[in-house]
Amino acid sequence: MADQRKRIPASLIAGLVMLAVLVIVAVLAPLFLSGAATTIGPESRAQPSPEHLLGTDSLGRDNLSRALVATGLTLLMSLAATVLSVVAGVLIGGLVWVVPRLLREIVLRVVDSTVAFPSLILALVIAAILGPGTVSAVIAIGIAGIPAFARITSNMTAAIAHKDFIVTARLLGVPGIMVFARHLLPNIGGPLLVLIASSFALSLLEISALSFVGLGVQSPDFDYGRLLNEALPSIFSQPLQVVGPSVMLIFAGIAAMLTGDGLAARMDPWSRGRRRRARPVPLPAAPSAVPDALLEVRDLTVTAPSGADVVKGITFDIGPGEIVGLVGESGSGKSMTAMAVAGLQPEGVAVSARTMRLGDLDLVKGSDKSRLARDIGLVYQDPGGTFNPALRLGGQLTEVARVRLGHSRRSAHDLLVKSLGDMRVRNPEERMSQHPFQLSGGMLQRAIIASSLVTNPRLIIADEPTTALDVTVQAEVLRILKRINRDEGTAILFISHDIGVVEALCDRILVMRHGEIIERLTAAQLRAGEVEHPYTRALLDATPRLTEMPVTPEMLETSKEIPIA
Amino acid sequence: MTTTELTTPAPPLGIGHRIARSTWGSFALSRLGGLFLSLALLVVLTFLIVPLIPGDPAVAILGPDATPEAVAALRKKLNLDLPLYEQFVLYLQGLLSLDLGNSFRFGTPVTALIATKLPYTAQLAFASILVVILVAIPLGMLIGVLTRGGRRPALALGFGTVAGFLASFPGYVAATLLVVVFGLWLKVLPAGGVDSPFAFVLPTAALAFGPTFAVARVVRQETYMVLEQDYLRTARGRRLSTLRLYLRHALPNLLTSTLTVSGLILAGLLGGAIVIETVFSIPGLGNEVVNAIIVKDYPLIQGIVLTIGGLAILINLLIDVILGVIDPRTLGGSSNG
Numbered sequence: 001m002a003d004q005r006k007r008i009p010a011s012l013i014a015g016l017v018m019l020a021v022l023v024i025v026a027v028l029a030p031l032f033l034s035g036a037a038t039t040i041g042p043e044s045r046a047q048p049s050p051e052h053l054l055g056t057d058s059l060g061r062d063n064l065s066r067a068l069v070a071t072g073l074t075l076l077m078s079l080a081a082t083v084l085s086v087v088a089g090v091l092i093g094g095l096v097w098v099v100p101r102l103l104r105e106i107v108l109r110v111v112d113s114t115v116a117f118p119s120l121i122l123a124l125v126i127a128a129i130l131g132p133g134t135v136s137a138v139i140a141i142g143i144a145g146i147p148a149f150a151r152i153t154s155n156m157t158a159a160i161a162h163k164d165f166i167v168t169a170r171l172l173g174v175p176g177i178m179v180f181a182r183h184l185l186p187n188i189g190g191p192l193l194v195l196i197a198s199s200f201a202l203s204l205l206e207i208s209a210l211s212f213v214g215l216g217v218q219s220p221d222f223d224y225g226r227l228l229n230e231a232l233p234s235i236f237s238q239p240l241q242v243v244g245p246s247v248m249l250i251f252a253g254i255a256a257m258l259t260g261d262g263l264a265a266r267m268d269p270w271s272r273g274r275r276r277r278a279r280p281v282p283l284p285a286a287p288s289a290v291p292d293a294l295l296e297v298r299d300l301t302v303t304a305p306s307g308a309d310v311v312k313g314i315t316f317d318i319g320p321g322e323i324v325g326l327v328g329e330s331g332s333g334k335s336m337t338a339m340a341v342a343g344l345q346p347e348g349v350a351v352s353a354r355t356m357r358l359g360d361l362d363l364v365k366g367s368d369k370s371r372l373a374r375d376i377g378l379v380y381q382d383p384g385g386t387f388n389p390a391l392r393l394g395g396q397l398t399e400v401a402r403v404r405l406g407h408s409r410r411s412a413h414d415l416l417v418k419s420l421g422d423m424r425v426r427n428p429e430e431r432m433s434q435h436p437f438q439l440s441g442g443m444l445q446r447a448i449i450a451s452s453l454v455t456n457p458r459l460i461i462a463d464e465p466t467t468a469l470d471v472t473v474q475a476e477v478l479r480i481l482k483r484i485n486r487d488e489g490t491a492i493l494f495i496s497h498d499i500g501v502v503e504a505l506c507d508r509i510l511v512m513r514h515g516e517i518i519e520r521l522t523a524a525q526l527r528a529g530e531v532e533h534p535y536t537r538a539l540l541d542a543t544p545r546l547t548e549m550p551v552t553p554e555m556l557e558t559s560k561e562i563p564i565a
Numbered sequence: 566m567t568t569t570e571l572t573t574p575a576p577p578l579g580i581g582h583r584i585a586r587s588t589w590g591s592f593a594l595s596r597l598g599g600l601f602l603s604l605a606l607l608v609v610l611t612f613l614i615v616p617l618i619p620g621d622p623a624v625a626i627l628g629p630d631a632t633p634e635a636v637a638a639l640r641k642k643l644n645l646d647l648p649l650y651e652q653f654v655l656y657l658q659g660l661l662s663l664d665l666g667n668s669f670r671f672g673t674p675v676t677a678l679i680a681t682k683l684p685y686t687a688q689l690a691f692a693s694i695l696v697v698i699l700v701a702i703p704l705g706m707l708i709g710v711l712t713r714g715g716r717r718p719a720l721a722l723g724f725g726t727v728a729g730f731l732a733s734f735p736g737y738v739a740a741t742l743l744v745v746v747f748g749l750w751l752k753v754l755p756a757g758g759v760d761s762p763f764a765f766v767l768p769t770a771a772l773a774f775g776p777t778f779a780v781a782r783v784v785r786q787e788t789y790m791v792l793e794q795d796y797l798r799t800a801r802g803r804r805l806s807t808l809r810l811y812l813r814h815a816l817p818n819l820l821t822s823t824l825t826v827s828g829l830i831l832a833g834l835l836g837g838a839i840v841i842e843t844v845f846s847i848p849g850l851g852n853e854v855v856n857a858i859i860v861k862d863y864p865l866i867q868g869i870v871l872t873i874g875g876l877a878i879l880i881n882l883l884i885d886v887i888l889g890v891i892d893p894r895t896l897g898g899s900s901n902g
Contacts (some may be wrong), residue, residue: 057693113603115829116881121874125610128858128866131625205735209840212737213855228741235756239745246738253733261729277715305715340787344798347714373804383793389816400803431874448799515901 012262015197018255022339026075029068036065038220046237058231066227067244072254074223075368077138078204084142085199089149090192096150096177097157100381111150119144127215137216141206142366145199152195156188190267197263201256206413224249278303278350286354293317294491295341295459298355302336302515305348310336321489323481325425325506327499327539333515335381338463338495342376357385358459373404376516377452377490380483381464387436387437397451403454419450423480442473448481453488461493466501478505499536500543503527511536578719600882609873611867612656615833626861629821643863655750664886666864668727670857677869678853685759685849685873689768690876692826694831697780701827704777705784706819710811711794712785724785736837740771740844757845768845772837780827787822791815815856828884839873 029037032035041060054063064123096104114122119141126140150489160166184480191332210216219226224245231241281301290296295318302311313331318324327335343366356363361371378385388396397420398412407415413432420428423446436444445465452460462481466474482505496502502509503526509561511519511533519533531537618625623639639645644652659665665675747767748756755764770805791797792815800814839851846852854869856862 050608109602110606113599116603116832117607117874117877118836120832120833120839121611121870121877124858124866124873125614125841126869128614128870131618131861132808201733205614207734209737209836211841213851215855215858232741235741235744236749239749242741242745246742249735249738250733253590253735254730257729257733339798342802344801346798347716347792369804376802378797378802379801380799382795388796388800388818390821391814396799399800399805403803403805403809449598487749498714524898 009265011258011263011407012046012266013254015258015260015262016220018251019259019324022071022075022252022255025068026072029065030072031252032182032451033062033065033069036062037069038066045234045241048240053434054244055238057241058234063241063244066222067101067224067248070223070227070245070372071132071248073221074204074225074248074285076210077134077207077217077223078200081145081203081207082136082200083140084139084195085145085149085203086192086196088143089146090153092146092153093153095177096154098177105148108154111147111154114147115151117203120209121276123206124211124215127210127429132215132218134217134221137207137210140210141203144206145203149192149195153188153190156191159186187196194264194267195305197256197260201253201260204252205249217328224252225322225395277348278305278307280350282350283311283352283354287353288357290317292319292321293495294322295358297341298339300340300351300352300353300356302340303350303352308514310349311340314512314515314517316510316517316520317489318493318521320458321485321491323485323492323494323506324509325502325509326493326512327497327502327509329497332512334497334512336496338365338461340499342378342461342492343372344378366547368406373400375453376460377457377460379445379449379452379460379462379465381466383441383448384436384468386448387444389436390429390437392432392441393434393436395438395517397432397447401450401454415454416451419454420447423447423450425450440473442469442476445469445473445477446480449477453484456488457490460490461495464497465494465543467497474501481505498543537557588891591601600878603878603881604875607871607878609653611870611874613652614867615643615645615838615863616652623892624862626863631645640663640679645848646768660871665868668857668862668865670860670865671863674863676783678865679850679868680874682848682850682853682869684846686835686838686842686873687773687848687876689765689841689847690835690880691774692765692769692878693776693834693838696769697777699835700773701777701821702823705781706788706811707821708781709785709788709792725782728782729780732775732782734775736772736775737840737844739774740768740841741865743767743771743845748781757847764845768841770846772841774832776827776830776834776837779830780823783826784819784823787819787826788815791818791820794818820891821888822882824888831884832880835873835877835880 036060041051041056041062043060044058046052046056052062052064054067056062057066064177067324092107096107108131109207117199122144123137123140127136127144130139130262142467157512166179169182175181177513207216208225208228211223212229214229217223217226219230226251227245228242231238231245234241281303283299283301298315299313300311300315301309301313304310306389314337316324320515326337328334336345339345340349340353341356341363343351343363345351352366353364358375361368361375363372365388366372376520387393394413394416397416397553398407398409401407401412401415402409404414417428420431425431425443425446431439431443431447439447441463449465460481465481466477469477470557478501481494485492494502494506507523509521509523509526510517511521513535519531519536520529526540527532529540533539581610586732615622621636621640622645623636623643624658627635627639644655647655663676665679667673668675671678708720711717712724730901744756744767754767755761756767758764797810797814800810805814838849839854841847842849842851843855848872850869854866854873857865857869
């Protein structure tokens with residue numbers, strides 16, 4: 001139970017302390033101040049004085065005392081309304097899962113429909129039925145809060161209702177109510193607690209709102225809302241009268257908000273902890289050591305936000321027209337390397353290198369956006385996530401051509417339609433006006449390759465471009481990359497965890513592990529099994545060989561290409 | 566080897582076509598279903614107000630001193646002697662012919678009364694929604710972008726705390742304080758009434774105040790989420806200008822999630838509008854319904870609750886339509902969205 005040792009969030013402490021202050025005030029104020037709060041005094045609407053710090057109201061009662069004494073009734077009403085919401089809501093939301101399906105559907109649809117209305121509408125209806133008053137306000141706000149609890153309970157119950165232990169309990173013949181109380185309820189306690197805190201705050205503010213408009217607490221009783229209501233007519237002659245109830249309402253609201261936020265933060269480990277940023281390792285720039293290389297990387301270090309180096313000073317280069325494979329298991333730093341070269345490392349990740357250049361383009365500074373966009377083509381791992389789901393394909397694919405190559409909308413469109421056709425995407429015209437979710441993964445991957453070719457890049461960085469695709473589509477994508485390399489002479493940095501795929505496609509292979517390059521091989525060496533490092537050997541042994549291999553170099557060379565729709 | 570290639574899976578083209586053609590259709594159908602259910606609920610709820618009054622509704626309305634004749638007359642007038650379902654049928658018939666009866670208090674048709682009050686409330690609510698959206702989204706997004714990935718931790722903490730505090734200001738308290746500061750001390754804005762166009766500045770500000778910061782907090786959180794998505798990396802890979810990156814690529818996705826999360830906050834503004842009218846003596850539905858409840862003017866109560874509920878349904882529908890336009894994925898249409 002590591003949870004128990006987690007630090008308690010500051011907001012939770014602050015919120016609980018503020019709530020405790022309110023409770024203390026609620027208990028003590030009536031004992032000491034009810035005289036001053038209710039006794040009609042001689043001084044009507046007095047200015048502040050040592051006896052009356054906030055002055056007096058129209059009947060000469062002490063404003064400060066009234067605000068403090070009102071705390072008790074306000075808290076009690078809010079508490080009662082919250083209890084009503086929680087008990088009824090949790091019962092409804094949980095029990096719908098142990099009743100027949102049809103009834104459940106009906107109840108849930110009704111609950112959904114009520115959530116759409118502001119809770120004050122329901123409160124007005126109930127106030128109209130029962131007449132204005134303290135009890136009616138509590139019932140009104142309590143009932144208005146039921147749907148939210150019913151919904152969240154039902155959602156969370158649905159999420160665990162099919163878990164094994166619930167199914168087992170039901171199969172064993174445990175009655176529905178028992179399953180609910182014993183097994184379901186304890187599992188949904190955390191999120192429920194967060195909702196209770198925010199619901200308490202909401203109840204407090206809404207009951208006060210009802211009292212404020214005159215539908216809640218009636219004279220001579222008073223809560224915060226009633227006090228504010230009484231202060232309003234004399235707002236010009238005694239503006240101080242609004243200060244007490246206003247400050248108390250805000251104080252209570254903030255107390256409940258902090259408690260809710262704090263509880264939420266404690267429940268959810270992801271929302272806690274400050275996000276950190278790594279600092280780049282300062283490295284002096286060095287002149288090129290391999291001037292002939294197209295891509296030259298010297299002492300590339302990538303530092304994660306945690307401060308750990310995920311890439312530890314690696315050096316490599318890619319010649320013009322060469323395909324270099326970067327292979328390793330997940331976490332080996334190969335994707336980080338690829339993204340660092342492209343200048344697309346995630347937020348908070350720091351990159352430093354002695355030299356990192358593509359031709360004469362400095363990738364360490366990465367300041368020439370226009371050339372970066374044109375010279376590097378990018379193909380990513382998950383075609384589904386690569387595209388902006390909210391935008392049509394055409395707009396996304398033509399963006400570089402329009403923004404960087406200065407094409408008009410029309411000519412960029414034509415360019416892309418042609419490029420998509422070259423990639424054997426069927427009905428390219430129609431694709432352009434579709435949204436990404438309407439296309440298959442293989443089609444999206446070919447679309448992104450098509451768009452990256454528009455600028456005639458010098459280097460394509462392909463980060464596991466086939467991992468998310470099924471085998472036939474995989475082969476097609478690899479074949480396309482090979483063809484581009486052959487026809488255009490484009491160099492490719494190909495990242496994969498699959499040594500078989502790398503062996504089939506690449507001229508040279510770099511094996512990465514724990515952020516370091518542990519072995520450098522040519523394709524011929526790899527094919528002949530001439531590897532030295534035991535890790536590479538293990539990788540090779542883990543890959544199906546020869547007949548079982550899904551992709552072979554011969555396959556990629558074949559001229560017969562089958563379009564995959 | 567080539568056998569694998571020949572067993573190419575069926576082209577998914579057809580599916581794409583079908584989705585493209587039917588999205589708006591199925592969307593409209595599922596939303597209409599939800600809309601109808603909400604309306605039905607609203608009608609049943611308002612109908613039940615009178616029958617649910619504890620004891621004899623006629624006695625409750627007329628007071629304990631009423632003569633038996635007067636009580637009997639009112640029972641007849643309200644159809645209380647009929648069985649419940651017949652009362653409901655009559656109520657429905659009245660609704661369909663837009664006849665909500667006459668106000669007990671004024672003796673005039675409820676619909677005419679509502680027609681004179683509705684513009685004030687609708688204007689206040691929609692103006693505030695506009696303010697919330699126009700302020701909260703740029704503000705939240707700006708803070709989100711500035712503090713992304715752990716940048717400027719002091720700003721992130723400061724904004725979180727201050728916005729959290731301001732978001733917990735109830736509208737009516739903000740309204741009262743605004744009146745004191747701007748209407749009373751500075752005397753720069755009218756503290757109430759509806760006589761000048763400026764009279765709507767303070768009510769709108771008060772109503773939009775809390776929700777603006779609540780939504781801004783949501784927007785900031787959603788900004789972090791969106792900025793971490795792969796498609797934003799793709800956009801960065803195209804080396805777009807900062808403006809284009811955030812406005813063209815981040816904003817639409819941000820709007821989707823923000824509107825989904827804040828839909829309830831926006832509909833809730835209606836409730837706030839009802840309360841705030843009291844502070845500024847705006848002769849809208851809110852003030853009227855409160856008075857109607859106090860004097861037990863049931864036809865008027867029913868009419869106003871129906872109207873406000875209808876507005877809430879309208880706001881929800883508007884949000885759904887906007888979501889459908891900016892992000893067609895939401896059209897895929899699950900009914901329990």
